[in-house]
Amino acid sequence: MSVIIILVIVGIIVAGGFLLGFIWAVRNGQYDDMYSPGVRVLFEDPGKPDPEEQIPDSTKGKEKTTISDK
Amino acid sequence: MGAPCVHCGEDCGSHPVIWDDKPFCCHGCSTVYQILNQNKLDKYYEIQPMAGIKVDRVESGNKYAYLDNEEIAGKLLTFSDGNIHVVNLFVPTIHCASCIWLLENLHTLDAGVIQSSVNFPRKQVSITFNSDEITLRQLVELLVSIHYVPEITLDQLDKKDTLNSSRSLLLKIGIAGFSFMNVMLYNFPEYLPGGDQLGNLFTGFFGFMSFILALPVVFYGANDYYLSAVKGLKHKIVNIDVPITLGIFTLFLQSTYEIVTLQGIGYMDSLIGLVFFLLIGKWYQGKTYQALSFERNYKSYFPVAVSLVTENGEESIPLSNLKQGDRMIIRNQELIPADATLLSGKANIDYSFVTGESIPVEKKEGAMIFAGGRQVGSAIELEVVNKVEQSYLTQLWNQDKSGKKTDNKLTTVVDNVSHYFTIIILSIATFAGIYWLINDPSLALFAFTSVLIIACPCALALTVPFTFGSTMRVFGRAGFYLKNTGVIENLRKTDAIVFDKTGTITLSRSMDIGFVGEELTPKERLMVKALASQSSHPLSVSIKDSIAGQPEWEVENYQEIPSLGITGIVDGVRINLGSKKFVTGKTDEDANASHVYCFIDNRIAGHFRIANSYRKGLPEVINELQKKHELYLLSGDNESERENLLPVFGHNDRLKFNQSPQDKMDFITKLKSEGKRVMMIGDGLNDAGALMESDVGLTIADDIYSFSPACDGIIESKKFNKLPDFFHFSGLAMRVVVISFIISFLYNVVGLYFAVQGNLSPIIAAILMPISSVTVVAFATLSIEHLSKKSKL
Numbered sequence: 001m002s003v004i005i006i007l008v009i010v011g012i013i014v015a016g017g018f019l020l021g022f023i024w025a026v027r028n029g030q031y032d033d034m035y036s037p038g039v040r041v042l043f044e045d046p047g048k049p050d051p052e053e054q055i056p057d058s059t060k061g062k063e064k065t066t067i068s069d070k
Numbered sequence: 071m072g073a074p075c076v077h078c079g080e081d082c083g084s085h086p087v088i089w090d091d092k093p094f095c096c097h098g099c100s101t102v103y104q105i106l107n108q109n110k111l112d113k114y115y116e117i118q119p120m121a122g123i124k125v126d127r128v129e130s131g132n133k134y135a136y137l138d139n140e141e142i143a144g145k146l147l148t149f150s151d152g153n154i155h156v157v158n159l160f161v162p163t164i165h166c167a168s169c170i171w172l173l174e175n176l177h178t179l180d181a182g183v184i185q186s187s188v189n190f191p192r193k194q195v196s197i198t199f200n201s202d203e204i205t206l207r208q209l210v211e212l213l214v215s216i217h218y219v220p221e222i223t224l225d226q227l228d229k230k231d232t233l234n235s236s237r238s239l240l241l242k243i244g245i246a247g248f249s250f251m252n253v254m255l256y257n258f259p260e261y262l263p264g265g266d267q268l269g270n271l272f273t274g275f276f277g278f279m280s281f282i283l284a285l286p287v288v289f290y291g292a293n294d295y296y297l298s299a300v301k302g303l304k305h306k307i308v309n310i311d312v313p314i315t316l317g318i319f320t321l322f323l324q325s326t327y328e329i330v331t332l333q334g335i336g337y338m339d340s341l342i343g344l345v346f347f348l349l350i351g352k353w354y355q356g357k358t359y360q361a362l363s364f365e366r367n368y369k370s371y372f373p374v375a376v377s378l379v380t381e382n383g384e385e386s387i388p389l390s391n392l393k394q395g396d397r398m399i400i401r402n403q404e405l406i407p408a409d410a411t412l413l414s415g416k417a418n419i420d421y422s423f424v425t426g427e428s429i430p431v432e433k434k435e436g437a438m439i440f441a442g443g444r445q446v447g448s449a450i451e452l453e454v455v456n457k458v459e460q461s462y463l464t465q466l467w468n469q470d471k472s473g474k475k476t477d478n479k480l481t482t483v484v485d486n487v488s489h490y491f492t493i494i495i496l497s498i499a500t501f502a503g504i505y506w507l508i509n510d511p512s513l514a515l516f517a518f519t520s521v522l523i524i525a526c527p528c529a530l531a532l533t534v535p536f537t538f539g540s541t542m543r544v545f546g547r548a549g550f551y552l553k554n555t556g557v558i559e560n561l562r563k564t565d566a567i568v569f570d571k572t573g574t575i576t577l578s579r580s581m582d583i584g585f586v587g588e589e590l591t592p593k594e595r596l597m598v599k600a601l602a603s604q605s606s607h608p609l610s611v612s613i614k615d616s617i618a619g620q621p622e623w624e625v626e627n628y629q630e631i632p633s634l635g636i637t638g639i640v641d642g643v644r645i646n647l648g649s650k651k652f653v654t655g656k657t658d659e660d661a662n663a664s665h666v667y668c669f670i671d672n673r674i675a676g677h678f679r680i681a682n683s684y685r686k687g688l689p690e691v692i693n694e695l696q697k698k699h700e701l702y703l704l705s706g707d708n709e710s711e712r713e714n715l716l717p718v719f720g721h722n723d724r725l726k727f728n729q730s731p732q733d734k735m736d737f738i739t740k741l742k743s744e745g746k747r748v749m750m751i752g753d754g755l756n757d758a759g760a761l762m763e764s765d766v767g768l769t770i771a772d773d774i775y776s777f778s779p780a781c782d783g784i785i786e787s788k789k790f791n792k793l794p795d796f797f798h799f800s801g802l803a804m805r806v807v808v809i810s811f812i813i814s815f816l817y818n819v820v821g822l823y824f825a826v827q828g829n830l831s832p833i834i835a836a837i838l839m840p841i842s843s844v845t846v847v848a849f850a851t852l853s854i855e856h857l858s859k860k861s862k863l
Contacts, residue, residue: 005275012252012279019248026240035190039167040174043117 077103079120085620098125102216106172109179114172121168123217134214136375136386137207146206146222153201154184159220161213162773164193173218180204180212195220222374239353242291246346249283250339256280257339261833270332277329280338288322292345294352302485310488310531313495314348317526324519337523340835344528347843355535355542355555372407372458376400379451394454401449408441408454409461415450419443430607446607447630482559483804484534487811488527495525502826513828520830524821528839529814529846533807536847540854541803548863549786550796557782560766561800564749566741567695568760570734571705571715573753574770576682577787583616587668587676594670596621597640601647604628605636609666610647612680635666645670650677682711687791692718694794700746704729704737706756735759752779792863799861806853810846817842 025031075082076092077099086093087100090107094100102122106114114121136142149156164173170188173195177183182204186197195218199209213220256276259265295311295318302309318341325336375386379397389407392398397413400406406419417433421443430446433439439452441461503518538555545552552558569575590598600621602614607630621640628638635648646653646669653667654674666678695701702724703715709727719725726737738760741748750757750764753771758779761767767781770790785793821838824830 002271004272008256008275008279011255015248015252019244022244023241026237026244029237031237031240033189033191036170036188039170039190042167043171043174 074120075099075122075124076115076120077122078124079122080124083618083620085622095124098217105179105216111172111175111178114168117171118166118168121166123163125217125219134207134210135377136373136388137210138205139375139386139388141391142375142388143206148196154198155201155206156196156198157206157209158194158196159210159213159222160192160194161218161220162193163218164188164190164195169218172216176212179216180209183209223372236356239349239356243346243349243353246287246291246342246349249287250342250346253280253283253339253342257335257832257836260335261836273335274332277332277335280335281326281329284322284325284338284342287342287345288318291349292318295348307485308489308492309485310527310534313488313492313525313527314531316492316522317528318345320519320522321526324523334832337832337835340523340832340839343836343840344526344843347528347840347847348531351532351535351539351847355539373405376407389458392454392458394457396454398452398454399449400445400452402445402447404445406439406441406443406445406452407461408458409456410439410441410452410454412437412439413451413453416447417445417450418447420446482534482556483807484530488530491527491530495521498525498822498826502828505826506828510828516830517826517828520825520828521822524825524830524835524838525818526839527814529817529842530811532843533810533814533846533850536850537803537806537810537854540851541799544799544854544858544863545796548792548796549789550783550792551785552783553781557766558800558803560747560782561749561797562804564699564747564766566700566702566746566748568702568704568734568738568741568748568750568764570750570752570757570760571703571711572682572707574751574757575688575703576684583612583681584679585668585676586679587674590668590670590675592619594675595619597623597643597645598647598668598670600625600640601628601636601638601645604638605630607636609680610636613647613666613678616678643671682714684714685787685790689718691791691793695797696720698797699749700724702726702737702741704734704760706730731756731759735763738763751785795861795863799857799863802857802861803854806850806857809853810850813849814842814846817845 030037073082073086073093074080075086075095077094080095082093082095086095087097088094089100089103092103094103099122106112137146144150147155147157161173164170170190173188174186176186176197180203182200182202184198184200186195188195195213197209199206204212210220210222256279259268259272259276295314298309299311299315302312321337321341321344325338325341328334328336329338372389375388376392377399378385378387379399384399392408398410412433412435414435417437417439418430419433419439420430421440438455441456441458499518499521502521503514506514506517534555538558541558542552542555545558595617596619599614599617599619600623602610602617603621604610604625623641625638625640628636630636631648631652635646635652637644637646637648639645647666650656650665650667653669666680668675668677692701701719701721703719703726705711705725705727706729707727712722712725712727715725716722726733729737734757738748738750742763742765748764749766749768750760751768751770752758752761753769757769761769761779761781766783768783768785769779769781770785770787772787785796817838821830821834824834
């Protein structure tokens with residue numbers, strides 16, 4: 001029966017991990033805007049549109065970074 | 071009717087601007103299309119067809135010159151490191167997926183932009199840029215060139231983000247939820263048959279874990295409730311947070327005692343559950359309209375900077391640095407930020423912000439011009455008499471603010487109920503305690519705390535957030551946006567409604583225009599439009615808007631004679647538009663409606679009669695509201711409309727004309743001192759004082775994201791006819807609250823039945839508390855949804 005104590009401790013550590021993940025996500029600003037990320041994911045990567053077409057150099061290879069407030 | 075504009079979707083009329091074989095309504099729209107096309111950003115039109123924004127007037131080139139001023143730029147930037155800067159700009163016109171896509175691809179348009187991201191609900195774009203390649207001014211002008219005009223006001227310069235409060239609420243919910251789930255698990259064995267035989271090891275261990283997990287919830291998660299309770303008690307109000315605080319602490323102390331003495335594992339699950347539900351309620355209620363601003367003051371209206379005449383020529387300085395004696399230049403359509411005297415130039419001041427009257431007033435050199443006026447016409451030079459904070463207009467506003475604070479808001483129903491609730495619960499607890507003290511002293515303290523524990527007004531506290539929170543969403547869907555849920559209750563309580571006239575019950579833009587005299591041919595009408603388009607005078611604009619089609623002539627020899635009229639040659643024909651004196655030479659003025667005489671093709675064809683046009687459904691709205699409310703009308707205009715309005719309103723003495731902003735405010739104060747609960751409906755700065763003074767101030771707006779004075783609610787102008795429905799619905803919502811109260815009282819009676827007998831066990835608390843909360847929440851939200859469908863809101 002006393003294995004329950006170990007299970008409870010393991011359980012709280014796992015759940016605590018998720019809690020920390022949530023706290024990180026909130027502080028990171030991921031809950032500030034619930035609309036645009038869903039739309040944004042549908043846009044094509046601006047780094048590589050049609051390969052034949054010549055686009056201004058400045059946009060080439062520029063990776064899209066996710067929102068962050070840092 | 072022409073084809074819809076490829077850029078903005080508006081009707082192009084009979085002469086669209088053609089570019090790339092596509093129709094556009096105006097040159098502005100086609101220019102944006104060209105910019106996007108050249109930069110391979112035409113996908114903009116694929117994501118959301120006709121996503122563009124139409125901008126009527128392209129501002130003069132120097133408008134954003136002030137952004138070159140380091141002090142102002144520094145205030146706008148949120149982050150700077152070397153030549154890398156981050157700026158957050160509020161762009162009210164962000165509305166769809168295309169907007170997000172384009173604004174986040176700004177780096178394609180200019181290499182200086184490193185990264186940009188959109189916060190959709192706040193309608194903000196955060197741009198990281200390299201100042202070696204693009205200055206802040208160029209960046210803003212780039213946004214303007216694609217018709218995403220950012221709104222930069224003094225207000226934004228001064229205050230920083232309020233994001234943190236909503237984030238901390240989310241954190242609290244997360245922590246409370248985490249603790250709730252775990253503690254429920256620990257307490258569950260206790261509730262099963264034979265749970266009391268777990269033995270000291272498990273009871274002690276589970277109790278200890280519950281205690282640890284409860285600590286962050288009690289001392290971090292719920293701290294807002296303690297603060298609010300203390301604040302309420304300081305003002306001698308027993309608000310709902312007082313019994314909540316009482317309940318939380320009794321639960322915590324009683325449970326800690328039981329855990330420490332190994333009697334059991336206490337009520338920690340109920341305690342944490344209570345806090346968790348309360349926080350959820352708060353979150354539901356607090357989800358407000360982030361992009362709308364209800365707290366604007368004069369700073370939102372005033373420009374950020376002014377152009378000064380100095381020894382070194384013209385210079386742009388921040389408004390806060392403006393001193394007495396400075397000489398400033400105000401151009402066409404710019405706002406005068408401080409009281410000043412006119413030094414040179416032709417001043418034609420449009421005081422519509424201050425008085426509601428949109429027809430400009432002519433001023434002579436040396437005349438005093440008050441802050442808040444807008445110059446129409448050529449640039450003028452002024453000498454500052456009073457600093458910005460001391461001008462007549464800002465004084466009026468500041469005065470209100472101090473007045474409002476001493477004046478208590480209407481007490482809310484939940485505060486009233488909780489006042490009696492607390493007293494009753496405390497007396498029941500005391501009686502139960504005394505009873506057991508006489509009969510069985512060992513149970514006395516337990517009975518006392520049990521009553522406080524079980525009567526904790528969780529369900530009571532959740533009723534209002536969920537009922538009014540849902541109501542607010544229903545209203546929001548219907549085009550009526552409230553500052554907070556408290557407004558719903560006040561809405562129902564009002565018994566007097568004061569309307570502003572111009573812009574509130576009349577349409578601010580479109581006028582009722584008729585032509586009296588010979589009928590003009592279609593070609594002549596277009597020629598008149600061509601001439602009228604040259605002037606920015608409100609009457610010219612009205613005439614221009616009333617004539618359909620797109621004239622294709624240039625106007626030659628155009629001349630504008632202030633306060634008389636305009637003249638010019640269109641397609642070889644001289645046309646004069648203006649006052650009777652100007653066109654006909656006769657001087658007998660008729661003061662009533664505005665008449666614009668028209669001289670065309672060597673004859674006086676007749677005159678345009680321009681009158682206010684009232685909002686659709688006005689008589690119905692007034693009739694409906696009149697049943698339960700006293701209605702008043704305040705107008706800054708002259709008496710000319712009295713005869714038209716009298717049949718609608720009925721009472722002659724309730725129509726007041728020639729009211730200054732101060733008069734309006736005093737009128738509201740007078741009504742309030744008569745014991746009335748006053749609602750004010752207005753639209754402009756001239757109503758700002760009255761809106762603040764009233765119990766409920768509503769603003770009516772064509773575009774809810776643009777200028778609106780500080781208020782409690784914003785109503786979309788096309789939903790004006792729904793106003794009585796909103797009143798009716800707030801009454802229904804109130805009824806739902808009352809029924810929910812009754813439900814939660816019934817649960818309390820059951821709980822108290824156990825508590826006074828001194829046999830409240832953790833399991834009863836653990837069952838009763840969540841059930842009562844869930845019932846109340848479900849009842850409140852579902853009935854509001856049902857009612858909204860029934861009343862078609």
